[in-house]
Structure formats: structure tokens, C-alpha cells
Amino acid sequence: MSAQGPPSPAVEAVLAFADDELVLGWRDSEWTGIAPFLEEDVAFSSIAQGEIGHARALYELAAGVLGGDADALAFDREPGEYRCAPFVELQLVDDWAATIARHWLYETADSVRVAELVDSDWPELAGLAAKMDREEAYHRMHAQMWADRLRESAERDRFEGKVAELWPYALGLLEPGQRDRLAELVGREPVDAVERGAHTEGFAELHGEMTMVRRSVAGARW
């Protein structure tokens, strides 16, 4: 395939998905070294590595159509070209309840998205989604375990408050037609979503940090 013409909706969707995974992986990695338990330092670091690995595979798939490579798509675009949902951009480090609320909502939403992609008529995407789904099973187990734990704790109201706050953002991760399914899975009513398109205030700083090496040395690999 050539690098001509605007990307098809399928490629756009793959890029948006890759951007979600890259940015969330980056945000998850901010817990490395400062999570409330040593086990969670390890868990969030490993989950971050998993999400960024998924981003790389998705960028490679998109690069096969658009030209370039995964690193160029991940790090050489301008902030305005990223299509990640505001949900993944929020910097929640320091707030464990909010972090678990996002983790639980994200993994649940992601399961809806991946379940559809497994049946994609783009065979490489369908195969990749099936592989991702099996890895994500561990992320889902971890998220559910922590959501249950906080719901059974004295911090239940605080946790539920964070879920409610993040709910409009979580909906924005999915296509409108997928949102009822998410609402059903998490037991909430659909509301107006915080949509993709505009970035949150913190994104410029995150983009600057993520792309620093590539901007310092053009084409750097590490």
C-alpha cells in the first residue's frame, strides 16, 4: 500500500487507539517508584509496558499503510495531530482512588473496543486485537481486584466519587455506538461524553516530555 491520500477511517481509528495506549502507558509509568505498595510499583510499571507495547504494534500496523515507522508516529507528530481521548491524558498520579477508577473504567471500555476489533475485516488488525485481548485479561483482573478492594474499604465513597467524575471521560474513549455496552458493564447511565479532538491542559507538557529525545536527536532510537 502507498502513503498517498488521507488515512482511511480504519487507519484513523488504529492511530487513535495507539495514541490512547501510548499516553495511558506514559501516565501509568508515573507511578513507578511511588505507588502505595511495592507490588503496585511493579504492577503499574508492567501494565505501562504492556500498553506501550500495544501502542507500538498498532503504530506499526498504521505505518504499514501511512509510511514511516512506529517511532515516527509515536514521537514525531505535533500535539494537535494526536487523537487520544482526554480520559487518558489526565494526570492522576498522587491520587490512588482516581487512578484505580480510571484503570477500571479504561480496561472495561477497552474490552468493548477490542471485542469489536477481533472481528475486523482488516485481518492484521483482527489478529493483533486477539493477541492484545489475551494480554489485557491480566490488566482487567488487576483493575477489577482493586476496584473491589476499594469498594469494600472505608474509602468506598471517595472511590465512587472518582468513578462518577471520570465517567464522562471514559465514554469519550469509545465510538457512540459502543457506549451503551460500556454503561451496561459498569452499571451507570450514559451521559454527555468528553470527546476526542481537544486536548487537556496537561497534554502539551506530556508531549514535550515524551518527544524530548527525538526532538534533541532527529531519528534517535533507544
Place this chain on the structure above:
Amino acid sequence: MVTTERVWEALAEIADPEIPVISLVDLGVIRDVEVVGRQVRVEFTPTFLGCPAQEVMRNQLAEAVRALGAEPQIDVILDDSWSTDRITAEGRRKLEESGFAPPHLRASAGSTVVQLDTQAFRCPYCSSADTTLENLFGPTPCRSIRYCRSCRQPFEQFKTI
């Protein structure tokens, strides 16, 4: 003239970069080998997408082919074809010998929930089934951490995927 058998033999000598007791062939990441004249095509399918050892493995495969005097073409297949069921019986034995509980067979395990089943994994040191899950996540994407209540030893377990 390089034969397919010689290539498989050479690849079986390559140790996994992170768990060196097991070879890349035992790990099941080589899906196919095809020899066309001087060209050797190897289909490589990584374990976890986030595995940082992927590039090292790919380079090791290419080097092993070159050492046979052939030209490597390493095709990375990112589909659903690798699972822990692809680890060979020999590979499972080697994992256990070096203190890793091998993964459950997916065919018999049914679902990933088996990970939380305390009776499902035996301690690789004392064989006790009295073990608990300490952390779903470990030092690499493919490992979890368990603890043996019988010999009081933490150990690593290969995730079943």
C-alpha cells in the same frame, strides 16, 4: 546448502534473553522456517507485545542464520498465534528445574481465572500446592509472583496466556 533441519538446530541453540534456561525454539516463538536457495525466512511471533526482548530475539535469529552462511529474512508475525501452550514439554521441564512454575495448559485451564486458583500452581522448589498469588505482575510481562506457604519461598510463575 543449508537445510531446514540445520536452521532449526541452530535456532534451538539460542537462549531466551530473559530466561536463558529455555531456548527460543522451546519457547515456541519460531512459527516456521523456510529455505529458498541462500535465503532463510524465519517466522517469529513474540510472546507479549510489550516484551522488551523482542528486538534482541530478532537480531539473535538473524545472526544464527548468517552463521550458517545464509541470508536471513525475519518476519515478525503480530497475530494471535503464540500462546503459552506453544512452550514445548522440554521447555516446561527446564522452566520448572530453574525455579519457574510453568504455565498451565490453556486447553485444560479454561480461563485465565486459573491464575488466582491457589491449587493450580505447584512450588518449583518443594512441589507443594499450598501456594498463593503475590502479584499478577512480575519483573517481565510474562511472569507473575507467587509464594509457597509450605517452604516459605517466593517464586516466579509463567503467566498462562
